[in-house]
Amino acid sequence: MLTLEKVRLGYDRTTVVHDVSIEVPDSGIVAVLGHNGAGKTTLLRGAIGLLRPMAGRVVFDGEDVGRLGPSARVARGLAYVPQGQQAFGDLSTRENLRLVAEQHRAPASRMDEVLDLFPALAELMDRRAGLLSGGQRQQLAIARALLTGPRLLMLDEPTEGIQPNVVQLIERTIVELAAAGLAVLLVEQHVGFALQAASTYAVLTSGRITDRGEGGATSTDTVRTAMRI
Numbered sequence: 001m002l003t004l005e006k007v008r009l010g011y012d013r014t015t016v017v018h019d020v021s022i023e024v025p026d027s028g029i030v031a032v033l034g035h036n037g038a039g040k041t042t043l044l045r046g047a048i049g050l051l052r053p054m055a056g057r058v059v060f061d062g063e064d065v066g067r068l069g070p071s072a073r074v075a076r077g078l079a080y081v082p083q084g085q086q087a088f089g090d091l092s093t094r095e096n097l098r099l100v101a102e103q104h105r106a107p108a109s110r111m112d113e114v115l116d117l118f119p120a121l122a123e124l125m126d127r128r129a130g131l132l133s134g135g136q137r138q139q140l141a142i143a144r145a146l147l148t149g150p151r152l153l154m155l156d157e158p159t160e161g162i163q164p165n166v167v168q169l170i171e172r173t174i175v176e177l178a179a180a181g182l183a184v185l186l187v188e189q190h191v192g193f194a195l196q197a198a199s200t201y202a203v204l205t206s207g208r209i210t211d212r213g214e215g216g217a218t219s220t221d222t223v224r225t226a227m228r229i
């Protein structure tokens with residue numbers, strides 16, 4: 001579904017991601033694992049169109065989308081949940097959701113499905129997003145991405161800095177979404193859940209892929225060695 005072909009990304013004259021190739025198939029979870037500063041966020045920013053590739057191609061459903069901006073890529077079925085539980089803090093949960101739903105002409109049934117996934121949000125519809133906990137705001141951020149009706153969901157460290165009970169909920173939801181047919185590209189610095197849930201993984205070290213293979217707990221030792229942990 002999404003192919004990054006020898007993609008080079010960076011800022012001004014600094015190259016951060018060096019000719020990286022990654023294939024995300026039509027279904028299942030692909031994990032990109034790497035330490036802080038490895039270039040994981042930069043890679044996702046290139047995939048969604050916040051950064052233009054300096055070299056290489058970003059191909060989605062056979063189309064080279066490398067020159068398209070984020071809205072055009074979202075319209076084609078890509079969605080991106082950045083790190084840090086972003087939402088419009090002054091708007092309520094409902095307003096945050098409605099903004100996306102209206103912009104993407106989401107049918108009412110999609111809103112119902114999303115709220116079924118995150119029942120806690122349904123109880124917090126009138127609360128300002130700025131007053132939500134980190135875990136609640138992360139659920140809101142994923143819900144907003146799902147309202148765009150994606151076929152591929154890209155998540156940047158979705159459980160970072162979140163209380164443990166919500167971590168489990170988010171992990172369970174990611175697995176459920178993937179089981180229901182959504183393709184997922186999950187970027188993580190922690191090996192545990194991401195590797196276990198993934199069909200395939202790649203280790204990113206200083207902007208280069210240093211190891212890749214099949215997901216699952218059996219790959220843990222290989223990945224830990226590749227990441228030097």
Ligand SMILES: Nc1ncnc2c1ncn2[C@@H]1O[C@H](COP(=O)(O)OP(=O)(O)OP(=O)(O)O)[C@@H](O)[C@H]1O
Pocket residue numbers: 011014016034035036037038039040041042043083189
């Ligand atoms: N806007 C920017 N301008 C210049 N350099 C940047 C910018 N954003 C990130 N970088 C640099 O790019 C490198 C990779 O950062 P990136 O955020 O992609 O890594 P990461 O693997 O996602 O790390 P983390 O887990 O800390 O988010 C770092 O050296 C960082 O300082």
